[in-house]
Amino acid sequence: MRRFIVVGHRATTSGAFKLDDLSGSTGRLDVLLCCINSSFFLSHDIRREVEVHLILLGLPSPPKTLRFVGSELKYLNPDERSTGALVRNALMQKIDVEDRCSPGIYASNRSYKDVLSIVSKESQMIYLKEDGTDIREFDFPEDVAFGDDQDLTPEEEETLMDYRPRKLKIGPISYHADHCVTIVNNEIDRRGRLA
Amino acid sequence: MRRFIVVGHRATTSGAFKLDDLSGSTGRLDVLLCCINSSFFLSHDIRREVEVHLILLGLPSPPKTLRFVGSELKYLNPDERSTGALVRNALMQKIDVEDRCSPGIYASNRSYKDVLSIVSKESQMIYLKEDGTDIREFDFPEDVAFGDDQDLTPEEEETLMDYRPRKLKIGPISYHADHCVTIVNNEIDRRGRLA
Numbered sequence: 001m002r003r004f005i006v007v008g009h010r011a012t013t014s015g016a017f018k019l020d021d022l023s024g025s026t027g028r029l030d031v032l033l034c035c036i037n038s039s040f041f042l043s044h045d046i047r048r049e050v051e052v053h054l055i056l057l058g059l060p061s062p063p064k065t066l067r068f069v070g071s072e073l074k075y076l077n078p079d080e081r082s083t084g085a086l087v088r089n090a091l092m093q094k095i096d097v098e099d100r101c102s103p104g105i106y107a108s109n110r111s112y113k114d115v116l117s118i119v120s121k122e123s124q125m126i127y128l129k130e131d132g133t134d135i136r137e138f139d140f141p142e143d144v145a146f147g148d149d150q151d152l153t154p155e156e157e158e159t160l161m162d163y164r165p166r167k168l169k170i171g172p173i174s175y176h177a178d179h180c181v182t183i184v185n186n187e188i189d190r191r192g193r194l195a
Numbered sequence: 196m197r198r199f200i201v202v203g204h205r206a207t208t209s210g211a212f213k214l215d216d217l218s219g220s221t222g223r224l225d226v227l228l229c230c231i232n233s234s235f236f237l238s239h240d241i242r243r244e245v246e247v248h249l250i251l252l253g254l255p256s257p258p259k260t261l262r263f264v265g266s267e268l269k270y271l272n273p274d275e276r277s278t279g280a281l282v283r284n285a286l287m288q289k290i291d292v293e294d295r296c297s298p299g300i301y302a303s304n305r306s307y308k309d310v311l312s313i314v315s316k317e318s319q320m321i322y323l324k325e326d327g328t329d330i331r332e333f334d335f336p337e338d339v340a341f342g343d344d345q346d347l348t349p350e351e352e353e354t355l356m357d358y359r360p361r362k363l364k365i366g367p368i369s370y371h372a373d374h375c376v377t378i379v380n381n382e383i384d385r386r387g388r389l390a
Contacts, residue, residue: 022274077218179380190367
């Protein structure tokens with residue numbers, strides 16, 4: 001399984017947003033939707049072996065975590081707006097322990113620490129970081145989880161370090177989170193998992 | 196210079212569309228906007244050495260070509276809607292020979308053949324294709340132009356072949372056009388151009 005963990009520090013935790021304003025009043029939920037797109041979409045297929053955790057930390061009721069499970073996903077389309085509608089639907093439901101909101105989409109009130117604790121039980125944690133080892137030289141285990149450094153607070157980084165992540169870099173410069181996901185997917189594809 | 200050529204066979208050639216409906220009535224202009232995003236955006240910068248040609252072939256008045264020049268671009272933001280607004284503004288203007296519509300964005304009525312004829316004068320043409328040579332084994336010249344195979348008609352492919360493109364593949368499976376752009380950018384970054 002390939003798992004991606006993406007943190008939206010300002011991303012809304014309410015479903016009361018307009019689909020016409022995804023980049024405005026939602027705390028840049030649109031950036032997270034791009035990560036969903038690059039995590040799952042192939043030219044004519046959806047990646048079934050991918051799982052994504054979007055951790056939403058914005059107002060009014062953080063934390064909320066949306067878990068997307070590739071093997072179960074339905075109704076996911078490449079356009080931002082339709083994925084936004086699935087997220088809005090999930091956030092409109094009463095969320096407590098993890099509940100299934102639509103096929104392949106689960107919502108919970110899990111925190112960043114909760115998610116790391118759960119994911120690290122099954123996956124080798126990987127921290128995408130500019131000063132890491134080149135990803136092309138890394139021998140991937142079967143089950144990996146990637147977190148991006150771009151927005152981690154010092155406290156969040158400290159929490160991640162407790163799980164002894166491997167630090168990997170994907171290029172000589174800093175990329176957007178969704179572009180990181182695309183490049184990581186391509187690298188693992190090349191190792192023959194999907195060839 | 197890195198040049199990307201993207202063809203939108205159904206993409207609207209009128210600026211009379213709603214920004215709230217970018218994935219609906221525009222002939223999937225949203226897909227082309229994703230290519231703009233992956234062509235230009237770094238984590239904290241815009242790629243100045245990139246040029247993108249969006250060739251729009253949808254109704255009502257094809258062809259139209261929008262040329263985005265990284266070294267001149269202003270007002271470009273990562274969200275789909277604001278890039279959509281720049282495209283709409285360009286398409287609302289009277290377009291004949293190539294005119295500058297906003298900083299770094301030029302519109303013309305150039306056809307697919309016109310664009311290839313112009314770009315191939317300065318660039319080694321590259322055709323991203325599943326049966327090509329691995330991009331990681333390719334010795335890049337200074338000036339390259341990439342076209343994607345996903346939507347080329349047989350006639351368009353034949354035209355491209357006149358320019359003796361190098362066929363390169365970027366992985367063992369087929370990717371969305373915008374993901375191809377991200378992976379190509381990463382590969383060239385690694386060759387030290389931006390290190």
